Amino acid sequence: MSTNNYQVYFDCGFSKLRAGAFSKLSSKEAFYTQSKFLFDHTDLNQEIQKIITFLEKETNEYIDDINLMIDSPKALSISLSVFKKIDGPKLKQDDVQFLIQEAKQQILKYYNNQKIIHIIINNYKIDDAEYDYLPEDIKCDFISLNILFICLPQEVIEYYKSFFHKFHISIKQIACSSYAKAINYKNNFLSHNEVSFIDCGFNKTSITTYANNKIISLNILPIGGNHITKDISKILKIDLEQAENLKLNFGKDKLFLNDKNFPPELLQNVIFARIEEILEMCVKSIELNLTKIDQYKMILMGEGSKILDNEYKDKISFANDIDFLDETMEDICQSGFKLGMGVNKQEVKIVPKKQIKQGFFEKLFHFYK
Secondary structure (H helix, E strand, O other): OOOOOEEEEEEEOOOOEEEEEEEOOOOOOEEEEEOOOOOOOOOHHHHHHHHHHHHHHHHOOOOOEEEEEEOOOOOEEEEEEEEEEOOOOEOOHHHHHHHHHHHHHHHHHHOOOEEEEEEEEEEEEEOOEEEOOOOOOOEOOEEEEEEEEEEEEHHHHHHHHHHHHOOOOEEEEEEEHHHHHHHHHHHHHOOOOEEEEEEEOOOOEEEEEEEOOEEEEEEEEOOOHHHHHHHHHHHHOOOHHHHHHHHHOOOOOHHHHOOOOOOHHHHHHHHHHHHHHHHHHHHHHHHOOOOOOOOOEEEEEOHHHOOOOOOOHHHOOOOOEEEEOOOOHHHHHHHHHHHHOOOOOOEEEEOOHHHOOOOOOOOOEEOOO
């Protein structure tokens, strides 16, 4: 077990790496850094090395383990309902553990190339009553759980692990970045019963939907900001690096965009057409999971959305209530840190086996009440 005084959270987006080192001794002390923009992963080793060197210098400690935050267009979210007859006695935590373990085994059986990252209990139904959290000291004849599993492909996890292994760094915990960020930001929108966070990344868009302050779905679309770059490259007949620079300077560098080879109106049309397509796909995904679809707020965030802000959103032909969230490097790293500290009370905490000494049957979960 590490004796370091800092916990390190590493957000590995495809186009940018971010990291934060958080003091265990002072809640106000933290150090942050990030990589340059990555068009591909040719320089990934070098960028990881720079970040590690910076954090080790600032914390005056060698980094031997980290907490990893990643997303993937191949990620899965799977909803499952499980139930058990109890027939009268008081409900025990072991009964709930049995159901979670049973559901977990079903996921691993049919999705053996996936690793379960998060286990979220949406609600408990005990006899005829529903509960957000597990009640104490209650009699029960019948219990059912609605569980949301968030999974990442083993190959994606091993891909990033291999880079850190070169620096003799192990992975303590793994979190889904979009999920962690949505949990961190949702308290800013408590006045809205239904909120969806649209996290537009390099090659994926994640949609995390909340209803009545509870996460009800997380869906991944294999489309993101890089598809906008490819559209610009194709229409304007320029290479991808030029297209990315045009996209990032959209609305910022007027002289750059007034070049005769890059008509601003055409560029705007290309960008907005793809964004509207992505948003429409998001709406279809959101409305599959909501019982009431009259009003819900959409929050657009992520590296792939930075070409827009609240000024340009009004120019998009889109009916839904949508805002742009300009998140910072610090926001992203803090999202992982807060999740690791148990900020989401719906989530089942998976405990590493090496830390468990509970008799013949190892208990796999802690419950936050």
